[in-house]
Amino acid sequence: MMTTPILEIRELCVSYGKVEALHHINLKVAAGQIVTVIGPNGAGKTTMLSAIMGLLPSKGEIEFQGEVQRDIEVEHLVAMGMTLVPEKRELFGEMSVEDNLLLGAFQRYRHGDRDEGKTMDQVFATFPRLKERRAQLAGTLSGGERQMLAVGRALMAKPKLLMLDEPSLGLAPLIVREIFHIIADLKKTGVAILLVEQNARAALQIADYGYVLETGSVALEGESRQLADDPRVVETYLGLGGKKQ
Amino acid sequence: MDLQIALLLSQDGIVNGSIYALLALALVLVFAVTRVIFIPQGEFVAYGALTLAAFQAGKTPGTLWLLLGAGVLVALIDTVIAVRAGAPGRLKRIALWDLALPAVVAGLVLGLQPATLPLAAQVALALAVVVPLGPMLYRLAYQPLAEASVLVLLIVSVAVHLALVGLGLLFFGAEGSRTTPFSEAQFNLGTLTVNGQTLWVLGASCVLIVALALFFGRTLYGKALRATAINRVGARLMGISTSMAGKLSFTLAAGIGALSGILIAPITTIYYDTGFLVGLKGFVAAIIAGLASYPLAAAGAILVGLLESFSSFWASAFKEVIVFTLIIPVLLWRSLTSHHVEEEE
Numbered sequence: 001m002m003t004t005p006i007l008e009i010r011e012l013c014v015s016y017g018k019v020e021a022l023h024h025i026n027l028k029v030a031a032g033q034i035v036t037v038i039g040p041n042g043a044g045k046t047t048m049l050s051a052i053m054g055l056l057p058s059k060g061e062i063e064f065q066g067e068v069q070r071d072i073e074v075e076h077l078v079a080m081g082m083t084l085v086p087e088k089r090e091l092f093g094e095m096s097v098e099d100n101l102l103l104g105a106f107q108r109y110r111h112g113d114r115d116e117g118k119t120m121d122q123v124f125a126t127f128p129r130l131k132e133r134r135a136q137l138a139g140t141l142s143g144g145e146r147q148m149l150a151v152g153r154a155l156m157a158k159p160k161l162l163m164l165d166e167p168s169l170g171l172a173p174l175i176v177r178e179i180f181h182i183i184a185d186l187k188k189t190g191v192a193i194l195l196v197e198q199n200a201r202a203a204l205q206i207a208d209y210g211y212v213l214e215t216g217s218v219a220l221e222g223e224s225r226q227l228a229d230d231p232r233v234v235e236t237y238l239g240l241g242g243k244k245q
Numbered sequence: 246m247d248l249q250i251a252l253l254l255s256q257d258g259i260v261n262g263s264i265y266a267l268l269a270l271a272l273v274l275v276f277a278v279t280r281v282i283f284i285p286q287g288e289f290v291a292y293g294a295l296t297l298a299a300f301q302a303g304k305t306p307g308t309l310w311l312l313l314g315a316g317v318l319v320a321l322i323d324t325v326i327a328v329r330a331g332a333p334g335r336l337k338r339i340a341l342w343d344l345a346l347p348a349v350v351a352g353l354v355l356g357l358q359p360a361t362l363p364l365a366a367q368v369a370l371a372l373a374v375v376v377p378l379g380p381m382l383y384r385l386a387y388q389p390l391a392e393a394s395v396l397v398l399l400i401v402s403v404a405v406h407l408a409l410v411g412l413g414l415l416f417f418g419a420e421g422s423r424t425t426p427f428s429e430a431q432f433n434l435g436t437l438t439v440n441g442q443t444l445w446v447l448g449a450s451c452v453l454i455v456a457l458a459l460f461f462g463r464t465l466y467g468k469a470l471r472a473t474a475i476n477r478v479g480a481r482l483m484g485i486s487t488s489m490a491g492k493l494s495f496t497l498a499a500g501i502g503a504l505s506g507i508l509i510a511p512i513t514t515i516y517y518d519t520g521f522l523v524g525l526k527g528f529v530a531a532i533i534a535g536l537a538s539y540p541l542a543a544a545g546a547i548l549v550g551l552l553e554s555f556s557s558f559w560a561s562a563f564k565e566v567i568v569f570t571l572i573i574p575v576l577l578w579r580s581l582t583s584h585h586v587e588e589e590e
């Protein structure tokens with residue numbers, strides 16, 4: 001079922017000081033697929049994405065587009081087509097929505113692409129709300145709008161691998177549904193997606209493959225449909241009350 | 246004091262103030278992007294002025310050797326790093342910026358006999374010698390410490406400042422220099438006489454300030470620098486590397502510093518250590534702005550310039566004391582009113 005992976009990490013370990021937070025993680029994302037990582041608070045999901053993106057030092061191997069990354073540098077990975085929407089969003093609060101989006105295309109601009117206007121029109125088509133707010137400062141947006149801006153800004157980079165850290169965090173159910181729709185639509189454009197989520201039900205619905213991360217290790221993995229039927233997942237993450245926060 | 250003297254003093258104050266404004270803007274920029282308090286800013290003022298003076302005196306300025314030496318050093322370090330990281334693609338860039346560029350500048354300086362060139366060409370050459378020292382300085386002294394605290398970076402700045410002042414003495418000797426004015430023209434405005442150089446300083450400062458505003462407001466690279474200042478992690482995730490932003494802001498600061506020195510060299514005698522005092526006044530203005538607001542920094546700089554020229558009339562022995570004492574009430578007021586903002590998410 002898995003075709004050639006666009007991202008493959010082997011034996012990834014990350015420590016904060018003396019405490020190891022991630023233990024020997026192995027994970028693959030196939031080209032054009034959505035892979036989700038679910039798990040409770042503090043499992044190490046954010047840590048994993050930060051390490052893959054080169055924001056945290058790590059041990060182990062990270063292979064992106066068939067190349068083992070030796071000297072992992074964020075800027076280099078961005079130039080290669082990896083983009084992260086971080087948990088904290090990291091927007092440029094004192095700059096306009098439009099400028100935030102433009103900066104999303106910085107790496108491409110630097111390498112000679114001058115189609116940021118066209119890409120922005122596509123992002124505005126995906127998120128009409130951002131178009132209405134284009135002149136507003138990013139710091140004054142509502143929570144949902146900020147989320148949209150963070151995703152839109154990431155799309156401006158035309159990524160080959162898009163990593164999303166809890167895009168549904170703190171959003172009203174209606175907007176959550178909208179965001180997940182958009183993620184499922186993005187898949188059709190050919191971008192591979194690594195989706196970290198607390199909202200296991202929604203994530204497993206749109207994902208092709210899933211991993212369950214618990215206390216820094218992969219506890220379970222499998223096709224998302226099988227995972228959604230696994231009794232352990234049902235009990236802990238999809239329990240009768242719905243999603244567990 | 247009659248009106249004429251007041252006008253004269255105001256003119257002086259505004260001219261000096263506009264130079265302090267440029268330096269204050271550069272200081273705010275460097276601090277916002279890199280968190281470096283750029284004390285060596287003043288040395289770029291002196292290097293710019295004295296390099297131009299050396300050209301006009303028919304001498305080869307020592308800054309040229311500094312440029313070649315720093316270039317070789319940066320090239321060596323970066324080559325080792327690039328080879329270790331298995332990234333030979335970076336070598337072309339290194340050869341171009343750190344070796345070829347200084348070599349071309351040296352070829353021009355040694356081959357063209359700058360003393361015989363028109364003033365504009367001399368200024369361009371002086372800038373070509375001094376400005377590349379900015380990014381090289383960042384690479385050597387600050388980039389390895391990009392994650393260090395503001396205090397550590399400040400200590401490095403003091404060390405760099407002392408080293409550059411020492412080199413300035415070595416290169417240019419202890420005597421001061423003046424350069425030929427850009428224009429000998431004189432204008433009479435009522436009772437006030439304005440000379441051409443004054444207008445050059447004011448005009449060039451205004452043009453530079455507008456150019457900077459356009460750079461930050463309109464260009465993607467300018468926005469990238471602002472983005473780094475606002476949110477470093479966010480900027481890195483966009484592919485704006487901290488070291489690229491640092492080098493760019495140091496290039497701008499070195500350019501502003503060297504140009505300021507070149508602008509005032511015809512009206513003030515510049516010594517190897519003059520830059521520090523000039524830079525410090527820019528720093529007072531930048532502090533008034535809390536190292537954050539560009540318009541406030543410019544306004545503060547004009548205030549510093551005016552205060553300096555009026556106090557030199559009333560109590561010339563105390564003029565520096567008065568200017569630097571200004572910083573105390575400002576700091577008090579700032580510490581009372583400012584709510585400290587750390588990196589917000």
Ligand SMILES: Nc1ncnc2c1ncn2[C@@H]1O[C@H](COP(=O)(O)OP(=O)(O)OP(=O)(O)O)[C@@H](O)[C@H]1O
Pocket residue numbers: 016021039040041042043044045046047048087198
């Ligand atoms: N900077 C840090 N220093 C020390 N420990 C940290 C740091 N960041 C995270 N940790 C610890 O590492 C572990 C994993 O944290 P991480 O943020 O990756 O979890 P998470 O799975 O993203 O959780 P959540 O769902 O709440 O976002 C936690 O125990 C956390 O306390």
Ligand SMILES: [Mg+2]
Pocket residue numbers: 045046047087165
């Ligand atoms: Mg997290």
